[in-house]
Amino acid sequence: xxxxxxxxxxGGLAVVTALLMVTRVNPIASAVWLVVCFFAxxxxxxxxEAHFIGVIQVLLYAGxxxxxxxxxxxxxxxxxxxxxxxxxxxxxxxxxxxxxxLIVLITLGLLKNPVRFFEPLTEGYGYVAPVGRLLFTKYxxxxxxxxxxxxxxxxxSVVMGKRKL
Amino acid sequence: xxxxLTHYLILAAVLFCIGVFGVVVRRNILIIFMSIELMLSAVNxxxxxxxxxxxxxxxxxxxxxxxxxxxAEAAVGLGIIVALFRNKxxxxxxxxxxxxx
Amino acid sequence: MNHTVNCAxxxxxxxxxxxxxxxxxxxDVLNNRCLNASExxxxxxxxxxxxxxxxxxxxxxxxxxxxxxxxxxxxxxxxTPEKMGPYECxxxxxxxxxxxxxxxxxLVAMLxxxxxxxVVFLYPWAQLFREFKLVGLxxxxxxxxxxxxGVLGLGLVYVWKRGALEWE
Numbered sequence: 001x002x003x004x005x006x007x008x009x010x011g012g013l014a015v016v017t018a019l020l021m022v023t024r025v026n027p028i029a030s031a032v033w034l035v036v037c038f039f040a041x042x043x044x045x046x047x048x049e050a051h052f053i054g055v056i057q058v059l060l061y062a063g064x065x066x067x068x069x070x071x072x073x074x075x076x077x078x079x080x081x082x083x084x085x086x087x088x089x090x091x092x093x094x095x096x097x098x099x100x101x102l103i104v105l106i107t108l109g110l111l112k113n114p115v116r117f118f119e120p121l122t123e124g125y126g127y128v129a130p131v132g133r134l135l136f137t138k139y140x141x142x143x144x145x146x147x148x149x150x151x152x153x154x155x156x157s158v159v160m161g162k163r164k165l
Numbered sequence: 166x167x168x169x170l171t172h173y174l175i176l177a178a179v180l181f182c183i184g185v186f187g188v189v190v191r192r193n194i195l196i197i198f199m200s201i202e203l204m205l206s207a208v209n210x211x212x213x214x215x216x217x218x219x220x221x222x223x224x225x226x227x228x229x230x231x232x233x234x235x236x237a238e239a240a241v242g243l244g245i246i247v248a249l250f251r252n253k254x255x256x257x258x259x260x261x262x263x264x265x266x
Numbered sequence: 267m268n269h270t271v272n273c274a275x276x277x278x279x280x281x282x283x284x285x286x287x288x289x290x291x292x293x294d295v296l297n298n299r300c301l302n303a304s305e306x307x308x309x310x311x312x313x314x315x316x317x318x319x320x321x322x323x324x325x326x327x328x329x330x331x332x333x334x335x336x337x338x339x340x341x342x343x344x345x346t347p348e349k350m351g352p353y354e355c356x357x358x359x360x361x362x363x364x365x366x367x368x369x370x371x372x373l374v375a376m377l378x379x380x381x382x383x384x385v386v387f388l389y390p391w392a393q394l395f396r397e398f399k400l401v402g403l404x405x406x407x408x409x410x411x412x413x414x415x416g417v418l419g420l421g422l423v424y425v426w427k428r429g430a431l432e433w434e
Contacts, residue, residue, distance in 0.1 A: 049312075059382075132393060143387070144410070146414075147413070150418055153380055154425060157380075
Protein backbone atom coordinates (compact mmCIF):
# COMPACT_ATOMS: atom_id res chain seq x y z
CA UNK A 1 0.00 0.00 0.00
CA UNK A 2 1.01 3.57 -0.68
CA UNK A 3 -0.61 4.95 2.47
CA UNK A 4 2.48 4.85 4.77
CA UNK A 5 4.62 6.47 2.08
CA UNK A 6 2.21 9.38 1.75
CA UNK A 7 1.73 9.73 5.50
CA UNK A 8 5.43 9.75 6.36
CA UNK A 9 6.37 11.77 3.28
CA UNK A 10 3.88 14.58 3.74
CA GLY A 11 3.99 14.40 7.54
CA GLY A 12 7.77 14.71 7.48
CA LEU A 13 7.52 17.57 5.01
CA ALA A 14 5.01 19.35 7.28
CA VAL A 15 7.22 18.94 10.38
CA VAL A 16 10.40 20.05 8.61
CA THR A 17 8.81 23.10 7.01
CA ALA A 18 7.10 24.01 10.29
CA LEU A 19 10.47 23.92 12.05
CA LEU A 20 12.02 26.03 9.28
CA MET A 21 9.13 28.49 9.57
CA VAL A 22 9.61 28.90 13.30
CA THR A 23 13.38 29.36 13.15
CA ARG A 24 13.85 31.78 10.21
CA VAL A 25 14.93 35.34 11.05
CA ASN A 26 13.34 36.91 7.96
CA PRO A 27 9.51 36.85 8.13
CA ILE A 28 9.24 36.53 4.33
CA ALA A 29 11.19 33.26 4.44
CA SER A 30 8.95 32.12 7.29
CA ALA A 31 5.83 32.90 5.29
CA VAL A 32 7.05 30.97 2.24
CA TRP A 33 7.92 27.93 4.35
CA LEU A 34 4.50 28.12 5.94
CA VAL A 35 2.91 28.03 2.47
CA VAL A 36 4.79 24.77 1.76
CA CYS A 37 3.65 23.50 5.16
CA PHE A 38 0.03 24.23 4.31
CA PHE A 39 0.38 22.33 1.05
CA ALA A 40 1.67 19.34 3.05
CA UNK A 41 -1.33 19.76 5.37
CA UNK A 42 -3.68 19.69 2.38
CA UNK A 43 -2.07 16.45 1.19
CA UNK A 44 -2.47 14.96 4.68
CA UNK A 45 -6.14 15.98 4.68
CA UNK A 46 -6.57 14.17 1.38
CA UNK A 47 -4.96 11.01 2.79
CA UNK A 48 -7.72 11.24 5.42
CA GLU A 49 -10.30 11.25 2.57
CA ALA A 50 -11.22 14.88 3.26
CA HIS A 51 -11.12 15.91 -0.39
CA PHE A 52 -13.19 19.08 -0.16
CA ILE A 53 -11.38 20.35 2.93
CA GLY A 54 -8.03 19.67 1.26
CA VAL A 55 -8.98 21.88 -1.67
CA ILE A 56 -10.32 24.57 0.67
CA GLN A 57 -7.08 24.43 2.66
CA VAL A 58 -5.07 25.28 -0.46
CA LEU A 59 -7.59 27.87 -1.62
CA LEU A 60 -8.01 29.70 1.68
CA TYR A 61 -4.80 29.19 3.63
CA ALA A 62 -2.10 28.86 1.02
CA GLY A 63 -3.92 31.09 -1.45
CA UNK A 64 -5.55 33.86 0.51
CA UNK A 65 -4.34 34.09 4.11
CA UNK A 66 -0.66 33.76 3.23
CA UNK A 67 -1.06 36.41 0.53
CA UNK A 68 -2.35 38.74 3.23
CA UNK A 69 0.62 37.86 5.46
CA UNK A 70 3.12 38.58 2.68
CA UNK A 71 1.28 41.82 1.92
CA UNK A 72 1.61 42.96 5.51
CA UNK A 73 5.27 41.93 5.70
CA UNK A 74 5.98 44.00 2.60
CA UNK A 75 3.83 46.82 3.96
CA UNK A 76 5.82 46.98 7.20
CA UNK A 77 8.97 46.33 5.17
CA UNK A 78 11.47 45.52 7.86
CA UNK A 79 14.83 45.96 6.18
CA UNK A 80 17.58 43.39 6.60
CA UNK A 81 19.51 45.80 8.84
CA UNK A 82 16.56 46.14 11.23
CA UNK A 83 16.06 42.40 11.57
CA UNK A 84 17.67 41.39 14.80
CA UNK A 85 19.86 38.36 14.55
CA UNK A 86 18.43 36.33 17.40
CA UNK A 87 20.96 33.78 18.45
CA UNK A 88 20.05 30.80 20.56
CA UNK A 89 19.59 32.33 23.96
CA UNK A 90 18.53 30.93 27.27
CA UNK A 91 14.83 31.46 26.53
CA UNK A 92 15.13 29.67 23.19
CA UNK A 93 16.90 26.71 24.75
CA UNK A 94 14.39 26.53 27.58
CA UNK A 95 11.47 26.84 25.16
CA UNK A 96 12.89 24.05 22.98
CA UNK A 97 13.34 21.74 25.94
CA UNK A 98 9.83 22.43 27.22
CA UNK A 99 8.44 21.81 23.73
CA UNK A 100 10.23 18.47 23.44
CA UNK A 101 8.98 17.54 26.90
CA LEU A 102 5.44 18.44 25.83
CA ILE A 103 5.71 16.33 22.66
CA VAL A 104 7.04 13.33 24.60
CA LEU A 105 4.32 13.72 27.21
CA ILE A 106 1.48 13.83 24.66
CA THR A 107 2.99 10.97 22.62
CA LEU A 108 3.34 8.72 25.66
CA GLY A 109 -0.21 9.54 26.64
CA LEU A 110 -1.49 8.67 23.17
CA LEU A 111 0.49 5.44 23.02
CA LYS A 112 -1.26 4.16 26.14
CA ASN A 113 -4.52 3.97 24.18
CA PRO A 114 -5.40 0.83 22.23
CA VAL A 115 -4.51 0.90 18.53
CA ARG A 116 -7.45 2.20 16.49
CA PHE A 117 -7.53 1.27 12.81
CA PHE A 118 -9.38 3.19 10.14
CA GLU A 119 -12.44 1.41 8.77
CA PRO A 120 -13.40 1.43 5.08
CA LEU A 121 -15.65 4.34 4.25
CA THR A 122 -18.92 4.78 2.41
CA GLU A 123 -18.93 6.03 -1.17
CA GLY A 124 -18.65 9.79 -1.50
CA TYR A 125 -17.08 10.44 1.91
CA GLY A 126 -15.57 13.90 2.08
CA TYR A 127 -16.90 15.15 -1.25
CA VAL A 128 -18.42 18.58 -1.59
CA ALA A 129 -22.06 17.45 -1.48
CA PRO A 130 -22.12 15.43 1.80
CA VAL A 131 -20.18 18.09 3.69
CA GLY A 132 -22.41 20.81 2.29
CA ARG A 133 -25.53 18.84 3.17
CA LEU A 134 -24.44 18.81 6.82
CA LEU A 135 -23.48 22.47 6.65
CA PHE A 136 -26.87 23.60 5.38
CA THR A 137 -29.05 21.38 7.58
CA LYS A 138 -27.54 20.21 10.86
CA TYR A 139 -25.07 23.07 11.22
CA UNK A 140 -27.33 25.80 9.85
CA UNK A 141 -26.99 28.09 12.87
CA UNK A 142 -23.17 28.03 12.94
CA UNK A 143 -23.20 28.68 9.19
CA UNK A 144 -25.38 31.76 9.56
CA UNK A 145 -23.36 32.97 12.56
CA UNK A 146 -20.25 32.73 10.40
CA UNK A 147 -21.59 35.60 8.32
CA UNK A 148 -21.91 37.72 11.47
CA UNK A 149 -18.31 36.84 12.35
CA UNK A 150 -17.16 37.90 8.91
CA UNK A 151 -19.15 41.14 9.23
CA UNK A 152 -17.37 41.88 12.52
CA UNK A 153 -14.03 41.10 10.86
CA UNK A 154 -14.80 43.46 7.97
CA UNK A 155 -15.73 46.30 10.32
CA UNK A 156 -12.76 45.62 12.60
CA SER A 157 -10.19 45.54 9.86
CA VAL A 158 -11.52 48.70 8.22
CA VAL A 159 -11.35 50.49 11.59
CA MET A 160 -7.79 49.20 12.11
CA GLY A 161 -6.55 49.81 8.59
CA LYS A 162 -8.07 53.17 7.76
CA ARG A 163 -5.74 55.94 8.81
CA LYS A 164 -8.28 58.68 9.42
CA LEU A 165 -11.78 57.80 10.44
CA UNK B 166 2.54 -1.43 8.45
CA UNK B 167 -0.81 0.27 8.83
CA UNK B 168 -1.32 3.95 9.52
CA UNK B 169 -3.65 4.23 12.49
CA LEU B 170 -5.44 7.03 14.27
CA THR B 171 -2.57 7.31 16.76
CA HIS B 172 -0.10 8.13 13.97
CA TYR B 173 -2.15 11.12 12.90
CA LEU B 174 -2.72 12.26 16.47
CA ILE B 175 1.01 12.16 17.25
CA LEU B 176 1.79 14.07 14.05
CA ALA B 177 -0.80 16.70 14.96
CA ALA B 178 0.64 16.94 18.48
CA VAL B 179 4.15 17.47 17.12
CA LEU B 180 2.99 20.19 14.74
CA PHE B 181 0.96 21.86 17.48
CA CYS B 182 3.97 21.86 19.82
CA ILE B 183 6.14 23.43 17.10
CA GLY B 184 3.52 26.18 16.93
CA VAL B 185 3.66 26.57 20.72
CA PHE B 186 7.45 26.81 20.48
CA GLY B 187 7.12 29.62 17.93
CA VAL B 188 4.66 31.55 20.08
CA VAL B 189 6.74 31.18 23.25
CA VAL B 190 10.23 31.77 21.89
CA ARG B 191 9.98 34.13 18.94
CA ARG B 192 9.58 37.85 19.47
CA ASN B 193 8.71 38.88 15.93
CA ILE B 194 4.96 39.38 16.12
CA LEU B 195 4.43 38.25 12.50
CA ILE B 196 6.08 34.90 13.16
CA ILE B 197 4.10 34.51 16.37
CA PHE B 198 0.97 35.05 14.30
CA MET B 199 2.04 32.48 11.71
CA SER B 200 2.71 29.99 14.52
CA ILE B 201 -0.87 30.48 15.68
CA GLU B 202 -2.07 29.63 12.17
CA LEU B 203 0.09 26.49 12.29
CA MET B 204 -1.53 25.47 15.59
CA LEU B 205 -4.99 25.98 14.11
CA SER B 206 -4.08 23.72 11.18
CA ALA B 207 -2.77 21.05 13.55
CA VAL B 208 -6.12 21.12 15.35
CA ASN B 209 -7.86 20.74 11.99
CA UNK B 210 -5.79 17.61 11.41
CA UNK B 211 -7.11 16.16 14.69
CA UNK B 212 -10.69 17.00 13.69
CA UNK B 213 -10.28 15.24 10.36
CA UNK B 214 -8.54 12.16 11.80
CA UNK B 215 -11.34 11.61 14.29
CA UNK B 216 -13.90 12.13 11.51
CA UNK B 217 -12.09 9.52 9.43
CA UNK B 218 -11.99 7.14 12.39
CA UNK B 219 -15.67 7.56 13.26
CA UNK B 220 -16.80 7.59 9.62
CA UNK B 221 -18.79 10.81 10.06
CA UNK B 222 -18.32 14.14 8.37
CA UNK B 223 -19.22 16.50 11.18
CA UNK B 224 -15.55 17.23 11.72
CA UNK B 225 -15.28 18.49 8.16
CA UNK B 226 -17.93 21.12 8.87
CA UNK B 227 -16.09 22.21 12.00
CA UNK B 228 -12.84 22.47 10.06
CA UNK B 229 -14.74 24.74 7.71
CA UNK B 230 -15.70 26.92 10.67
CA UNK B 231 -12.12 26.92 11.98
CA UNK B 232 -10.85 28.04 8.57
CA UNK B 233 -13.35 30.90 8.56
CA UNK B 234 -12.36 31.95 12.06
CA UNK B 235 -8.69 31.77 11.07
CA UNK B 236 -9.25 34.04 8.09
CA ALA B 237 -11.24 36.56 10.13
CA GLU B 238 -8.58 36.43 12.83
CA ALA B 239 -5.82 36.97 10.27
CA ALA B 240 -7.60 40.00 8.83
CA VAL B 241 -8.21 41.68 12.21
CA GLY B 242 -4.89 40.59 13.74
CA LEU B 243 -2.84 41.88 10.84
CA GLY B 244 -4.80 45.13 11.08
CA ILE B 245 -3.73 45.36 14.72
CA ILE B 246 -0.11 44.67 13.70
CA VAL B 247 -0.26 47.45 11.11
CA ALA B 248 -1.71 49.84 13.69
CA LEU B 249 0.98 48.81 16.19
CA PHE B 250 3.73 49.41 13.66
CA ARG B 251 2.25 52.79 12.75
CA ASN B 252 2.27 53.93 16.36
CA LYS B 253 5.37 52.23 17.78
CA UNK B 254 7.57 51.58 14.71
CA UNK B 255 8.35 48.06 15.89
CA UNK B 256 7.16 44.53 15.35
CA UNK B 257 9.04 43.02 18.29
CA UNK B 258 6.81 42.18 21.21
CA UNK B 259 9.57 42.73 23.77
CA UNK B 260 9.76 46.38 22.75
CA UNK B 261 6.06 46.96 23.43
CA UNK B 262 6.09 47.24 27.21
CA UNK B 263 4.16 50.34 28.19
CA UNK B 264 1.90 48.32 30.47
CA UNK B 265 4.79 46.60 32.21
CA UNK B 266 4.70 47.66 35.86
CA MET C 267 -6.07 -7.22 -9.95
CA ASN C 268 -8.82 -6.02 -12.25
CA HIS C 269 -8.32 -2.73 -14.01
CA THR C 270 -11.72 -1.18 -13.63
CA VAL C 271 -13.10 2.11 -14.78
CA ASN C 272 -16.01 3.65 -12.98
CA CYS C 273 -18.05 4.44 -16.04
CA ALA C 274 -20.70 6.48 -14.30
CA UNK C 275 -18.59 9.60 -14.69
CA UNK C 276 -18.08 9.49 -18.48
CA UNK C 277 -20.42 12.40 -19.19
CA UNK C 278 -18.14 14.89 -21.01
CA UNK C 279 -17.44 12.49 -23.84
CA UNK C 280 -20.89 11.02 -24.11
CA UNK C 281 -21.25 9.04 -27.30
CA UNK C 282 -17.51 8.69 -27.85
CA UNK C 283 -17.38 5.49 -25.85
CA UNK C 284 -19.19 2.25 -26.74
CA UNK C 285 -22.76 1.90 -25.49
CA UNK C 286 -21.68 -0.64 -22.91
CA UNK C 287 -20.18 2.21 -20.84
CA UNK C 288 -23.65 3.63 -20.25
CA UNK C 289 -24.95 0.50 -18.60
CA UNK C 290 -21.78 -1.08 -17.23
CA UNK C 291 -20.59 0.26 -13.90
CA UNK C 292 -17.27 -1.58 -13.85
CA UNK C 293 -15.69 -2.03 -17.25
CA ASP C 294 -12.50 -4.07 -17.49
CA VAL C 295 -10.41 -2.14 -19.98
CA LEU C 296 -7.75 -4.82 -20.45
CA ASN C 297 -10.11 -7.72 -21.13
CA ASN C 298 -12.79 -5.60 -22.83
CA ARG C 299 -15.77 -6.94 -20.94
CA CYS C 300 -18.15 -5.81 -18.27
CA LEU C 301 -17.60 -6.99 -14.70
CA ASN C 302 -20.49 -7.64 -12.40
CA ALA C 303 -20.55 -6.25 -8.90
CA SER C 304 -19.00 -9.27 -7.18
CA GLU C 305 -16.04 -9.38 -9.59
CA UNK C 306 -15.26 -5.70 -9.52
CA UNK C 307 -12.53 -4.61 -7.15
CA UNK C 308 -12.63 -0.85 -7.00
CA UNK C 309 -9.36 0.11 -5.38
CA UNK C 310 -9.78 3.69 -4.30
CA UNK C 311 -10.64 5.27 -7.63
CA UNK C 312 -10.80 8.68 -5.97
CA UNK C 313 -7.21 8.50 -4.84
CA UNK C 314 -6.19 7.49 -8.36
CA UNK C 315 -7.44 10.84 -9.57
CA UNK C 316 -4.67 12.55 -7.58
CA UNK C 317 -1.94 10.74 -9.51
CA UNK C 318 -1.80 13.40 -12.28
CA UNK C 319 -1.48 16.08 -9.60
CA UNK C 320 1.40 14.23 -7.93
CA UNK C 321 3.07 13.76 -11.31
CA UNK C 322 2.71 17.48 -11.99
CA UNK C 323 4.36 18.34 -8.66
CA UNK C 324 7.12 15.77 -9.18
CA UNK C 325 7.92 16.97 -12.70
CA UNK C 326 7.77 20.61 -11.64
CA UNK C 327 10.04 20.22 -8.63
CA UNK C 328 12.35 17.78 -10.42
CA UNK C 329 12.77 19.89 -13.53
CA UNK C 330 13.34 23.24 -11.83
CA UNK C 331 15.47 21.78 -9.04
CA UNK C 332 17.42 19.70 -11.54
CA UNK C 333 18.30 22.69 -13.68
CA UNK C 334 19.33 24.80 -10.69
CA UNK C 335 21.54 22.01 -9.35
CA UNK C 336 22.96 21.28 -12.80
CA UNK C 337 23.98 24.87 -13.43
CA UNK C 338 25.35 25.06 -9.89
CA UNK C 339 27.62 22.07 -10.39
CA UNK C 340 28.75 22.19 -14.02
CA UNK C 341 28.61 25.96 -14.64
CA UNK C 342 31.87 27.93 -14.44
CA UNK C 343 31.80 30.87 -12.06
CA UNK C 344 34.25 33.75 -12.45
CA UNK C 345 32.76 36.65 -10.47
CA THR C 346 34.05 40.13 -11.23
CA PRO C 347 32.77 43.34 -9.58
CA GLU C 348 30.99 44.27 -12.82
CA LYS C 349 29.17 40.96 -12.98
CA MET C 350 28.09 41.10 -9.35
CA GLY C 351 26.52 44.56 -9.73
CA PRO C 352 22.77 44.95 -10.17
CA TYR C 353 23.26 45.95 -13.83
CA GLU C 354 26.17 45.09 -16.05
CA CYS C 355 25.65 48.33 -17.90
CA UNK C 356 23.89 51.55 -16.91
CA UNK C 357 23.86 53.53 -13.72
CA UNK C 358 24.39 52.25 -10.23
CA UNK C 359 21.09 52.17 -8.36
CA UNK C 360 20.29 55.13 -6.12
CA UNK C 361 18.53 54.55 -2.80
CA UNK C 362 17.04 51.37 -1.47
CA UNK C 363 14.71 49.18 -3.50
CA UNK C 364 12.65 48.59 -0.38
CA UNK C 365 9.88 51.10 -0.82
CA UNK C 366 7.20 50.85 1.79
CA UNK C 367 3.81 49.75 0.43
CA UNK C 368 0.82 51.97 0.91
CA UNK C 369 -1.72 50.85 3.48
CA UNK C 370 -4.38 51.05 0.77
CA UNK C 371 -3.16 47.77 -0.68
CA UNK C 372 -3.62 46.10 2.69
CA LEU C 373 -7.25 47.13 2.92
CA VAL C 374 -8.00 45.78 -0.53
CA ALA C 375 -6.19 42.48 0.15
CA MET C 376 -8.05 42.04 3.41
CA LEU C 377 -11.45 42.69 1.90
CA UNK C 378 -10.53 40.20 -0.83
CA UNK C 379 -9.96 37.51 1.81
CA UNK C 380 -13.25 38.10 3.57
CA UNK C 381 -15.25 37.93 0.36
CA UNK C 382 -13.16 34.97 -0.79
CA UNK C 383 -14.50 33.02 2.19
CA UNK C 384 -18.00 33.99 1.24
CA VAL C 385 -17.44 32.50 -2.22
CA VAL C 386 -16.06 29.29 -0.69
CA PHE C 387 -19.40 28.85 1.07
CA LEU C 388 -21.14 29.24 -2.26
CA TYR C 389 -19.48 26.14 -3.78
CA PRO C 390 -21.40 23.50 -1.76
CA TRP C 391 -24.53 25.64 -2.01
CA ALA C 392 -24.35 25.67 -5.79
CA GLN C 393 -23.79 21.94 -5.98
CA LEU C 394 -26.61 21.10 -3.58
CA PHE C 395 -29.29 23.45 -4.85
CA ARG C 396 -30.79 21.08 -7.44
CA GLU C 397 -30.83 18.21 -4.96
CA PHE C 398 -32.59 20.31 -2.32
CA LYS C 399 -35.06 21.59 -4.89
CA LEU C 400 -36.03 18.05 -5.85
CA VAL C 401 -37.02 17.21 -2.27
CA GLY C 402 -38.87 20.51 -1.90
CA LEU C 403 -36.31 22.30 0.23
CA UNK C 404 -35.28 24.76 -2.47
CA UNK C 405 -36.83 27.86 -0.84
CA UNK C 406 -35.17 26.99 2.49
CA UNK C 407 -31.71 26.69 0.95
CA UNK C 408 -32.26 29.87 -1.05
CA UNK C 409 -33.32 31.80 2.06
CA UNK C 410 -30.30 30.51 3.99
CA UNK C 411 -27.92 31.86 1.39
CA UNK C 412 -29.81 35.13 1.01
CA UNK C 413 -29.53 35.75 4.76
CA UNK C 414 -25.81 34.85 4.67
CA UNK C 415 -25.12 37.10 1.71
CA GLY C 416 -27.34 39.83 3.15
CA VAL C 417 -25.29 40.09 6.34
CA LEU C 418 -22.08 40.23 4.31
CA GLY C 419 -23.73 42.77 2.01
CA LEU C 420 -24.19 44.97 5.08
CA GLY C 421 -20.42 44.73 5.53
CA LEU C 422 -19.90 45.78 1.93
CA VAL C 423 -22.23 48.77 2.42
CA TYR C 424 -20.25 49.75 5.53
CA VAL C 425 -16.93 49.52 3.67
CA TRP C 426 -18.33 51.54 0.82
CA LYS C 427 -19.80 54.29 3.03
CA ARG C 428 -16.59 54.43 5.04
CA GLY C 429 -14.69 55.17 1.85
CA ALA C 430 -12.29 52.26 2.20
CA LEU C 431 -12.73 51.35 -1.44
CA GLU C 432 -11.75 54.80 -2.69
CA TRP C 433 -8.24 55.10 -4.02
CA GLU C 434 -7.70 58.72 -2.89
